[in-house]
Amino acid sequence: MADPKEISQLVQQTVSEVIDGRIGALKDEVTRRVTESLTPLLEQAAKAPKKEESAPGGGPTDLLNAAVSTIYDANGQADILKAMLDGAAQFTARAALFVVKAGNLTSWQARGFAGDVKGVNISGASGLAGRALSDKEPVSAAAVEFDNGFINTHGNPFDGNAHLHPLVVRDKVAAILYTDAGTDMDGASDQSAVRVLVRSASSWLEIIALRKTGGAAAETAPEPVAAAAAAPAPTPPVAAPEPPPPPPPAAAAPAASPATDGLSPEDQEVHKKAKRFAKLLVDEIKLYNQAKVAEGRQNKDLYSRLKEDIDKSRATYEKRYGATVAAGAGYFTAEVIRILADNDVSALGDGFQ
Incomplete structure (x- = not known):
């Protein structure tokens, strides 16, 4: 024991x-x-x-x-x-x-x-x-x-x-x-x-x-x-597919998935995990700040309302993936715009990068 x-x-x-x-x-x-x-x-x-x-x-x-x-x-x-x-x-x-x-x-x-x-x-x-x-x-x-x-x-x-x-x-x-x-x-x-x-x-x-x-x-x-x-043991259940998100506006975030063709399987796995981790961090910001998210979208000042949470989560993301092959992929920024701003980068207001 x-x-x-x-x-x-x-x-x-x-x-x-x-x-x-x-x-x-x-x-x-x-x-x-x-x-x-x-x-x-x-x-x-x-x-x-x-x-x-x-x-x-x-x-x-x-x-x-x-x-x-x-x-x-x-x-x-x-x-x-x-x-x-x-x-x-x-x-x-x-x-x-x-x-x-x-x-x-x-x-x-x-x-x-x-x-x-x-x-x-x-x-x-x-x-x-x-x-x-x-x-x-x-x-x-x-x-x-x-x-x-x-x-x-x-x-x-x-x-x-x-x-x-x-x-x-x-x-x-x-x-x-x-x-x-x-x-x-x-x-x-x-x-x-x-x-x-x-x-x-x-x-x-x-x-x-x-x-x-x-x-x-x-x-x-x-x-x-x-x-x-x-579900049968060998086959995990297949969830109903979620409707695809609306296309981002021209000024939206960097592409959510960089081209990984030519990368080694190990590097592709790093990209996959980085994207998943970014989504998790931003999902939880939204989960615990739903009222602020709704108000921020309406008033186009999401970033100022959620600055502390966004910056803290970004720092956590950078600490884990900032020195990896996924560092320049922009996954965290992309998820902030997709999840918090509903693909409208203007909803974040001034100061967001």
Whole structure:
């Protein structure tokens, strides 16, 4: 099991690195939620005997850092869930993701199980699943308290314990990650690391949901996750195409996508990530300043109203991509004009460059 102090430091480092540049309030909230949720497990870990661990290419901290980064690199909901499952498989012998709908659990994908786990239905009215749904917090107990049929089919974990980690999106449990130590005596079961991954996936799913709805509250918030997981496992769901944005005026921003023909695959990937990061930064400016955006468009003074946010996000973008092959592409400026000014550069007013 990872060292408690190491995990605590990792939480701060991971949240800072992965969410760097995103809205400050969100960063604080993610840090608070992850740290608070880890406290009980960290205390348990401190009392547990330490085991020597080694992993090719890095220790537990490196693996967890990489797994969290993979989650935040994913764009679609299904890809986020798969990244979380793949990451969890590095820290626990068996993991299965169950989608929650109408109070019941339906399995979607799993890692580490010998048999097919897809399509298993489990009641969420009682037992360990019921506790996870009502508490909205990770719960652990004897595996038989999860579901007798499931355990009889796939085998009781060697330590007899099962762990459920709810994915909470907009204060609703959208899915539950089941994990255990597997049937072999040497099975891994680092639930502290799994909890970090689940919290990261929940936070990223929530950001994506907010971006798609413009920040409006919705009673059916977890439904997109259920829809993503309902798709056949090998094929992520295909979202309905968004209508193309109106063509920019002649004085609009630099082209959103520079020609990348002739660039190496590595350089093309840098351009892709830079464009995605610029869009994320500007999306979140709009998300948390919708009234100012509307007023700024009407009064043609967007930049003066949002100068602090725009300049701070631009600095964050430049810090990450200002010294890369994407430095001269103008992605951040293009996204400011496209997203905030609705492709009307005059709406930004004087002073914007």
